[in-house]
Amino acid sequence: MKKILFIEDESALQKTFGEILKQEGYEMISALDGETGLRLAKSEKPDLILLDLILPKIHGFDVLKKLKGDKETKDIPVIVLTNLEKIEDVDKALELGATTYLIKAQYSLEEVVEKIKKVLQE
């Protein structure tokens, strides 16, 4: 069973994604802040990381930078899932090594799940 780490401070979203990903046959691990996210990325070795950008303790960009700077986690694909929609933010995340950048307001739940499946297949 493939493991997905979801770093997101909104517990409502954690719950929704936990449910849908379970239904799709994935195991989801939650982290409610950046620090926990980084720790779990190392200890749990997930197959994919879903990352919000506005996070308590460590900002999403710094989490991304640290993930990509550590040889233990640098190969794990990261999907950024956020409501920040400035072009600069998108460019910055992709430059730091994010696989895909999804703006929450623009995608349905089903579309996000499709993107996750696609990245996991590659």
Added chain:
Amino acid sequence: MNFKGILSQLNIVAQCRKYGLSLWQCPQFLFLVMGLVITISTLTAYAIGTRYIEDPRMVALIVLLATAILFIIAVIITNSFERLAEANRMKSEFVSIVSHQLRSPLSNLKWAIELLMSGKLGKIEEKQTEYFKILKENSDRMGELIKDLLIVSRIETAKLPIKKMEFSLEDLVKELIKEFTPFALASNAEIKFLSEENLPKIFADPSQIRLVVENLLDNAIRYIKGRGVVEIKIESQARQKFLTKNLGGQEKNIYFKIRDNGVGIPKEEQKYIFQKFFRSGNILRYQTQGSGLGLYISKAIIEKSGGKIGFKSQEGIGSTFWFTLSIK
């Protein structure tokens, strides 16, 4: 006000850019011009005075004193204008912050509804589906409104980023027609598309022009009553030039036109149509939904892209909206 404050006040170009105003709309610049005019007129008065009065120094002193007073008044007016502009900017920023904050709970709501509707948490009865649909439609509407509000606040704080590039308007329109076909079918409308062959590409920001075409197409379909036809036409303005005399010169434009046979806009409402939050009385009558921001946004985008936008409408017959954009 300290010396540094005065110096930064003197940087008029930077000040005006902060408000997103052009020089000639900017109070600071206008008052500088006013000051110059007064100074020049004082000097002229002095020159004239030397000829006609025995002691011209007194005259000049009085005029200079008057000028100084005028200058002080001008500074006071400038400051009050500045305060006004600042308040307006803060209002737009406030709208932006609130809209952003609304997005998170709205995403939670939207996705939770989608999960419920997917039936993955248990079977839903038909009667419940109806209400889930209402929840879904209204959370989508809220999402659209927030999106529009964010664009408006960016327009008003002059922070709307424009990334101009060459692209085909024809392809963009075709893509959007495809997207809107289900909505058109549901509204009993047919979308026709006519395009001149080998149209040149336009030079603008595709994501923003997309918003404009989306808004116009959405409006055209929305206001159709009964069976309807929406007709979109794109042509290069070389041909259009023969029709309208005042478009001479080298400039080449692309002309986009969308015509519907919908309810039309009552004559007395036509002058308000591009205003923010304006919604026609016909909306209430035909119960269509919208934020009242679409045309305001469309006008701002087309004008920022260097084009023109306009419309013709007759109540009961339909409306035609058009815009032009330049070819690189």
